[in-house]
Amino acid sequence: MGNSESIFLRSVNQKSLEETRQLNKILRLIIDSSYDAIFVADENAVGIIMNEAYTRITGVTPEELIGKNMQELVDQGIISESVTLKVLKEKRLVTIVQNVKGTELLVTGSPIYDENGKITHVVSNLRDISDLNRLKSELYETKVLTKKYLDEIEDFKQKEGARLLLDGVIAQSKEMMQVLHLAKKVSQVDSTVLLQGESGVGKEIFANMIHLNSKRSDKPYIKVNCAAIPEKLLESELFGYEKGAFTGADRQGKPGYFEQAEGGTLFLDEIGEMPLDLQVKLLRVLQEYEVMRIGGTKTIKVNVRIISASNRNLEELVEKGEFRKDLFYRLNIVPIKIPPLRERKADIPPLAFYFLNKTNEKYDMNKHFHIDVIHRFEAYEWPGNIREMENLIERLVVTSDSEEITVNDLPGIFNLHSENRIKEKTLKELIEEVERKAIIEAMLEHKTTRKAAAKLGISQSTLVKKMQRLKIII
């Protein structure tokens, strides 16, 4: 009987031991699976438990912490101050911002009491706030820029007529702020302006802005696309003709664009396409501000402000002899270069959301982007610039099957691995492009700068600096 009783007792003890072991294991798993760092010290401020997240976030190993008194760690400079010591001293829950090996952490220490009200342990919960701080400073920077941008745009919209045309001009990057600023300045004077930039960057929008904000805004604004009008016709369209000047001519004769724009602005788009012999005639007009209609005998004085634009590099055309140097200098009194979209990445998200809203409204839809789509947009080169983005977004909104537009809806060229025009780039551009792609991929996969930096084999601060330089916001 006694024997069977002791067997019974032993089995009960073994069972509770097994249960305790299981419970311990589960507790350990719970602590280790926490995304935030957890650290437990005893009543003497000696470290007894820490989880994996603690090492991941701070780089401090169990050897450095377990069995060590927190005062020792403060003295060694491993931690800036100890929440455990504060909790033990103040006998209450304490939250501090702690610096552990250079990482800023938000730490909350909670006391655990025994039945006599004595503290037996302090449990600390640590959260990495360097990302939060980076986001905060980026948000601040963006807010400042947005305010500046809004002010500039508001200034531009002062005139009633401008309001309609300029609603929906998106500019958030520093690069575009500078262009806006320059455009605003030149709109106040009559100087001849040459807008240069790749196709679809917004040259026409800037020409509109300059006219609408000038003293000439209530006078005619004539736009001429030099590439779209046949060579022969271009001359008569620009300078006009007298009656009977050529067969097919209007019987009454016709004033040209220069005369029609009297008092206002003439916008000569795609000026690089103008034939050389017409360039000579244009130069003559610009020297004297006098035109002579085709078939005419007398000159007519004109008061016109000239804005021209080209998506071809006019300096190169001059070197190749395809564009007259003297005309180039005449037109290039105030040069405004509009950077391509890939050089002002900060404009990509606001432009994308602007076009999304615009298309949703147009088709009475309610599509939205998965955030990765925006990241892919930021990594893409946009050879067709804003026009390409506008067209793509309209296509995506109209053709995507579900409410959410995802990376799977994007054309293959948006694949982060696609090679883009290697031959056309400098080594610096190529390196930056590879860096950008690697960083975006690492950030998309690992979510935090700490993990992404580890994956990329660089320090977190180097990664953050690179992200700032490359204007990557994830």
Ligand SMILES: Nc1ncnc2c1ncn2[C@@H]1O[C@H](COP(=O)(O)OP(=O)(O)OP(=O)(O)O)[C@@H](O)[C@H]1O
């Ligand atoms: N900052 C902007 N905000 C919103 N839309 C823009 C912006 N810049 C350009 N767009 C839009 O992108 C398209 C192309 O712009 P625009 O025609 O001004 O470019 P461009 O440089 O004159 O092109 P091209 O050289 O081919 O004539 C237009 O539909 C325009 O409304």
